[in-house]
Amino acid sequence: MCEIAKLILGSETYEFPIVVGTENERAIDIRPLRAQTGHITLDSGFMNTGSCESEITFINGEKGILRYRGIPLDQLADQSSFIETSYLLLNGNLPSPTELSKITQDIANQGEIPEQMKKMLQHFPQDAHPMAVLGSMINALAGFYQEVVPGSNEDVISEATSRLIAVTSTIAAHSYKHSIGEEFVAPSSEPGYSENFLKMMFSSPDREYSPDPDMVKALEMLLIMHADHEQNCSASSVRLVGSSQPSLYAAITAGIAALWGPLHGGANQAVMEMLAQIHKSGKEPEAFIDMAKDKSNNFRLSGFGHRVYKNYDPRARIIKNICMDILKKESVSDPLLDIAVKLEAQVLNDDYFIKRKLYPNVDFYSGLLYKAMGIPTDMFTVLFAIGRMPGWIAQWKEMINTPGIKIGRPRQVYTGNNETNYIPMQERHI
Ligand code: ACO
Numbered sequence: 001m002c003e004i005a006k007l008i009l010g011s012e013t014y015e016f017p018i019v020v021g022t023e024n025e026r027a028i029d030i031r032p033l034r035a036q037t038g039h040i041t042l043d044s045g046f047m048n049t050g051s052c053e054s055e056i057t058f059i060n061g062e063k064g065i066l067r068y069r070g071i072p073l074d075q076l077a078d079q080s081s082f083i084e085t086s087y088l089l090l091n092g093n094l095p096s097p098t099e100l101s102k103i104t105q106d107i108a109n110q111g112e113i114p115e116q117m118k119k120m121l122q123h124f125p126q127d128a129h130p131m132a133v134l135g136s137m138i139n140a141l142a143g144f145y146q147e148v149v150p151g152s153n154e155d156v157i158s159e160a161t162s163r164l165i166a167v168t169s170t171i172a173a174h175s176y177k178h179s180i181g182e183e184f185v186a187p188s189s190e191p192g193y194s195e196n197f198l199k200m201m202f203s204s205p206d207r208e209y210s211p212d213p214d215m216v217k218a219l220e221m222l223l224i225m226h227a228d229h230e231q232n233c234s235a236s237s238v239r240l241v242g243s244s245q246p247s248l249y250a251a252i253t254a255g256i257a258a259l260w261g262p263l264h265g266g267a268n269q270a271v272m273e274m275l276a277q278i279h280k281s282g283k284e285p286e287a288f289i290d291m292a293k294d295k296s297n298n299f300r301l302s303g304f305g306h307r308v309y310k311n312y313d314p315r316a317r318i319i320k321n322i323c324m325d326i327l328k329k330e331s332v333s334d335p336l337l338d339i340a341v342k343l344e345a346q347v348l349n350d351d352y353f354i355k356r357k358l359y360p361n362v363d364f365y366s367g368l369l370y371k372a373m374g375i376p377t378d379m380f381t382v383l384f385a386i387g388r389m390p391g392w393i394a395q396w397k398e399m400i401n402t403p404g405i406k407i408g409r410p411r412q413v414y415t416g417n418n419e420t421n422y423i424p425m426q427e428r429h430i
Pocket of ligand 1: 045262263264265267292293299300301302303304305306307308356358361362363
């Protein structure tokens with residue numbers, strides 16, 4: 001029998017069913033609330049609001065657990081590839097060898113962008129932020145390819161999915177090449193997603209770049225770790241925009257815009273800038289920790305804290321280990337890594353952060369790894385977007401396939417003027 005939550009409003013009692021997820025997450029189903037009671041709920045920032053039921057990703061923020069389709073992230077990071085993990089997110093199960101080689105080849109075949117799009121890209125200022133370029137280019141795909149909307153044929157959706165995963169890395173690499181005034185390097189139609197991306201970034205017409213296999217593996221792991229994270233700001237943006245049924249490309253563009261901000265994916269760039277600032281100042285990290293604790297100051301320690309994790313972000317732990325291994329293997333000493341390790345140790349022992357359960361998040365160490373790969377700081381959030389692409393598409397697919405799905409349209413509690421008459425200009429006393 002379904003459990004019930006009771007709400008007492010004045011003299012009336014209303015009953016609402018409790019929905020229980022497969023991991024025993026519990027929610028009060030308030031869908032009939034307004035019709036029955038005339039009230040809405042108020043929950044700015046959606047701290048307590050479940051926007052959907054989802055089978056894709058499970059997070060337990062208290063225990064630091066993250067699983068895609070039930071499989072723990074560390075197993076995927078160790079044993080899977082980015083394309084296989086993408087298949088898992090998109091389809092709900094691991095692929096057979098034939099399915100894996102098909103999706104791998106489909107993605108490898110779709111890497112080229114139309115000539116007109118290359119020209120568009122070349123018209124951006126050289127110092128344009130690569131997230132601005134990426135968002136514009138992904139939206140532009142809607143002008144070049146067949147419409148992909150709820151109700152589109154499965155094959156059309158599948159082709160658009162491969163295209164989006166493929167061209168995100170091409171656009172990223174081309175925007176980098178444009179920023180440094182070099183010619184674009186064409187994507188290869190050979191399988192090897194991460195290797196292909198690094199070649200597009202660092203090869204030049206007269207020199208084929210050959211990426212270090214350990215760097216390729218590290219990049220694959222980073223992309224896997226960014227591939228989905230349930231109903232975060234960008235995935236929710238994809239769902240919200242997608243719910244009005246524009247093209248898939250437009251919905252994904254909304255995700256890219258949401259990811260860009262420094263409170264979300266933009267934090268990886270902000271972390272590196274913060275570490276560089278600490279280094280340049282010559283001060284100890286304590287000075288910055290004190291600044292973050294000072295409520296009269298807006299400064300926050302980038303890379304710490306998370307809406308869901310009230311424990312160490314499992315992604316941060318894995319990324320920190322890869323980062324240490326890679327820098328050790330390369331015999332590279334990065335003063336910013338030393339500052340990061342010191343800062344983290346101090347934060348984890350500081351009452352302010354302990355009390356608020358603020359731990360390093362995915363963005364704290366990822367930038368150091370991107371830097372070790374030679375990727376410039378303003379490209380870090382683009383790397384996040386490359387990784388997140390299969391997750392956004394999986395969230396969109398799940399949403400459009402949910403029976404009875406409605407347009408996302410929150411309500412509000414109006415607190416403005418009551419009805420007031422228009423005053424002609426000559427009668428206004430200003
Ligand atoms: N530095 C200092 N104080 C912090 C930090 C931080 N990084 N993060 C949270 N706090 C404090 C807040 O000031 C607040 O203190 P108070 O209770 O005294 O008012 C308390 O911790 C709770 O913070 P909220 O902002 O209410 O938490 P929320 O869940 O809304 O925000 C967020 C989460 C945005 C990630 C926040 O922790 C933050 O701004 N972190 C820094 C930016 C960052 O690293 N973002 C990346 C997140 S991971 C991702 O999106 C991929």
